[in-house]
Amino acid sequence: MKITLDSTIPVRAFTDNGGLARRLLLTILEGNHVLVMQSVATMVRPDPALVAPIRDPNDIVVLQTAIIGGAEAICTTDEDFFHTPALAFLKSVSILVFTDMELMGRLRS
Numbered sequence: 770m771k772i773t774l775d776s777t778i779p780v781r782a783f784t785d786n787g788g789l790a791r792r793l794l795l796t797i798l799e800g801n802h803v804l805v806m807q808s809v810a811t812m813v814r815p816d817p818a819l820v821a822p823i824r825d826p827n828d829i830v831v832l833q834t835a836i837i838g839g840a841e842a843i844c845t846t847d848e849d850f851f852h853t854p855a856l857a858f859l860k861s862v863s864i865l866v867f868t869d870m871e872l873m874g875r876l877r878s
Contacts, residue, residue, distance in 0.1 A: 773805045773835035775845035793873045805838030813838040822854040844872045
């Protein structure tokens with residue numbers, strides 16, 4: 770699975786050695802998955818012309834990274850990604866949205 774992580778996931782992964790975010794990151798890296806991020810895996814260039822309907826302008830970069838990088842999923846704990854219109858927009862471009870707990874369950878099944 771190609772996955773884009775919101776920035777809070779890797780930050781938590783590196784600050785809490787035994788936490789869910791660390792286990793999720795290791796599961797992704799050790800499995801047959803691809804991270805779509807700037808300095809960790811597949812490089813993408815954000816496109817300022819690509820506008821997405823989300824409340825926080827800082828989240829647009831996450832959406833752009835996922836779309837341009839061909840991600841199948843975004844993993845985030847940011848509530849804005851789970852509300853319409855962002856969720857509907859992501860569904861229209863075939864990108865699923867998971868919390869870290871949901872994605873861990875999906876990757877382990």
